[in-house]
Amino acid sequence: MTQYLAASFSVLFPGLAFVLGLLASMYLFAEWVRYHRRPHFSLYWALALFLMYWFQVPVILSNLGKTIVQSEFNFFFAITFPITFVALVFIYLGVLDAIKFQMRPITKLLFGAWVISALIFFVQQFIVQDGVIQNHVLPLVGNIAFYGPIRTLIILTLVFWLRNTKNKALYGILGALAIIGESVIGLVRNFLIIKNVIQYPPEFWYIVLSGLDIFFILQTASIILLVAGFTLFTKVRKEQHN
Secondary structure (H helix, E strand, O other): OHHHHHHHHHHHHHHHHHHHHHHHHHHHHHHHHHOOOOOHHHHHHHHHHHHHOHHHHHHHHHHOOOOOOHHHHHHHHHHHHHHHHHHHHHHHHHHHHHOOOOOOHHHHHHHHHHHHHHHHHHHHHHHOOOOOOOOOHHHHHHHHHHHHHHHHHHHHHHHHHHHHOOOOOHHHHHHHHHHHHHHHHHHHHHHHHHHHHOOOOHHHHHHHHHOOHHHHHHHHHHHHHHHHHHHHHHHHHHHHHO
């Protein structure tokens, strides 16, 4: 019975995150089209939710009983991991648009260079090496230098907005808190990846991750918070539009 429940949860949580992300993505995209391709953050966040959870597909299939050969998904992982980072960048750009924050030209240049360096890193780690992880550089550098910082940027930007902007709408405040909560949970997931993956040979990273139930439970909480935060900010813009 315990094993059955564990197997059910291992399918339920990744599947729920994946489906909820896609549905919310379609909703935000429809809202963006409905309001004459405004606001931009709806499009950014729709793209983010669409891109963010594809890497879970092999995990879902495996937990449904399908035999997964990791080498057969090397190219899939080679594409989805940098795409997940791009999704986080879209979330950040959406946050900037939602709170009407303009980066200075030099900041834009530095941010763009950092994003490009991240993509180069992921391409080198995955695509050039045919998706085979040969050492622990990816989980360490990927999480510490890229995934962690982009989530920290999201948190700091929204905290700054909450502390320094007057006359904020209640839905905007709640939306910001939800997105901050997701980013905090995301940082916890980054820590869990580092902590668990580096304990085993690098080629076993997929097996370790797919068996980490708490990771997918937290991920489901993350997607719920993201959807709530994005929807609340969209509601604020609707009220302003009306």
